[in-house]
Amino acid sequence: MEDLTSPPHELRGASGAVEYSDDALLRQFAKGDAVAARELTDRLAPRCLSVAMRMLGNRAEAEDVTQDAMMRLWQMAPNWVPGQAKVSTWLYRVTLNLCVDIQRKKRPDSLDDVPEPEDGELSAVDRLQDAARKDALQAALAQLPDRQRQAVILRHIEELPNPEIAGIMGVSTEAVESLIARGKRVLMAIMVERQDELGYEDG
Amino acid sequence: MNWGTKMADNDMDLNQLFAQARQTRPELPDDLAVRILTDAEEVRLDRLKPAAPPRSIWARILDGLGGWQSMGGLVAASAAGVWIGLSAPGFLPDPATIIYPQETSFVVADLGLDTTFLEDAE
Numbered sequence: 051m052e053d054l055t056s057p058p059h060e061l062r063g064a065s066g067a068v069e070y071s072d073d074a075l076l077r078q079f080a081k082g083d084a085v086a087a088r089e090l091t092d093r094l095a096p097r098c099l100s101v102a103m104r105m106l107g108n109r110a111e112a113e114d115v116t117q118d119a120m121m122r123l124w125q126m127a128p129n130w131v132p133g134q135a136k137v138s139t140w141l142y143r144v145t146l147n148l149c150v151d152i153q154r155k156k157r158p159d160s161l162d163d164v165p166e167p168e169d170g171e172l173s174a175v176d177r178l179q180d181a182a183r184k185d186a187l188q189a190a191l192a193q194l195p196d197r198q199r200q201a202v203i204l205r206h207i208e209e210l211p212n213p214e215i216a217g218i219m220g221v222s223t224e225a226v227e228s229l230i231a232r233g234k235r236v237l238m239a240i241m242v243e244r245q246d247e248l249g250y251e252d253g
Numbered sequence: 254m255n256w257g258t259k260m261a262d263n264d265m266d267l268n269q270l271f272a273q274a275r276q277t278r279p280e281l282p283d284d285l286a287v288r289i290l291t292d293a294e295e296v297r298l299d300r301l302k303p304a305a306p307p308r309s310i311w312a313r314i315l316d317g318l319g320g321w322q323s324m325g326g327l328v329a330a331s332a333a334g335v336w337i338g339l340s341a342p343g344f345l346p347d348p349a350t351i352i353y354p355q356e357t358s359f360v361v362a363d364l365g366l367d368t369t370f371l372e373d374a375e
Contacts (some may be wrong), residue, residue, distance in 0.1 A: 067348035078292070082301050091281075095289055100278040113285050120289045124296040187270040205276070206271040238267055 072137035073130070076174040087124065094138060095120055097208065098145045104203045105149040107188050116150065119145045135217065142208075142218045146200055153196070190240040198233030205230050 070078075072093065078086035098119045102112035122144050123137070130137070191199055197219070204215045205226075212230075215222045308316075318324055 079297065080300075082297060084294060084297060087290060087297065091289050091293070094290060095286065096278070096281045099281060099285070103279055104274070109279075112279075113282070116281075116285060117288050117292065121292045124293045127296075129301065169356075187274055206268075207274050209275065234267060241267070 053188065073132040076123070076127050076130050076137055077132065080122070080130070090123070090137075094123070094141055097138065098141060101142060101145050101203060102149055104191060104207055105146065105190070105199065106152060107192055111152055115145060115148045118148055136214070139214060139217045142204065142210075143199060143220075146218065150196060186241065186244070187237075190237050190244070193240055194233050194236055198229050198236065201226055201229035202233040202237070 068132065071088075075086040075090050079090065098116040099112055102115040102119075103109065103210055106112050106115070119141055119170075123141055124139075177193075191202070194202065201215060202218060204210045204218060205212065210218075212223050213224045215226045219226065219229075315324060317325065
């Protein structure tokens with residue numbers, strides 16, 4: 051059992067030998083410790099931002115989702131039951147749900163987001179090719195179904211173990227494995243298809 | 254990279270892309286960190302505000318009746334009712350005759366008195 055009588059920042063040595071769990075920090079925050087909020091933000095907010103960026107492909111939206119997800123963490127803090135689940139698992143789930151909400155709202159207008167080609171400038175196709183070359187993976191991820199995209203991002207970019215991904219997505223570990231395998235197959239198919247369209251060169 | 258080669262190569266290339274993506278994960282920008290911590294501070298301070306003291310049952314009943322002002326009106330109306338009941342002003346009929354008119358006739362008849370004045374009145 052961790053000693054929670056002192057604020058965590060006082061007990062952290064320079065070597066980081068004593069490190070509080072997210073659970074303990076969240077309890078400290080619920081008790082009124084502002085330093086715990088800073089530590090939780092350092093640990094968890096970058097993960098939210100990373101997942102949201104890959105899910106949405108839009109920096110401003112990803113930042114808003116991150117702020118919103120962290121706000122829900124602060125509000126939830128007094129009701130958190132330690133040991134029931136990992137704080138990061140809860141936060142990943144909230145982040146993914148917020149991303150899905152944004153995607154649902156955007157979907158009917160998604161065609162409007164594609165800029166019209168202008169005379170004398172790059173055509174829309176050229177611009178898409180340029181963007182895709184910059185981040186071929188992002189372009190391919192955007193074509194995956196939501197659940198496959200979530201599973202692939204959590205496994206291969208966030209490097210989470212499958213049981214944790216199962217907890218985040220609320221499915222079995224076998225279902226996660228299946229989603230990842232299908233997602234990767236689709237990604238490879240998209241890459242092969244795009245290779246000619248985008249004019250990839252070897253190397 | 255060439256995606257037209259064998260499946261194993263494709264898998265390797267895909268893994269390379271994942272590795273690149275992991276290396277280019279976005280760092281938390283300072284302004285976003287400030288926004289997040291400002292939210293945290295607001296929530297924290299809000300939670301630290303002293304809770305309102307528990308209110309007594311009488312205070313809550315008083316609130317239900319509309320506070321002290323309406324309570325004053327209620328007391329005045331009740332007092333007026335009691336006063337009218339106990340000593341009715343001359344221009345008002347005697348409450349007893351309104352409530353028990355028949356019983357009054359009975360009492361008078363039982364006493365064997367002349368009650369014709371009552372019949373005349375009717």
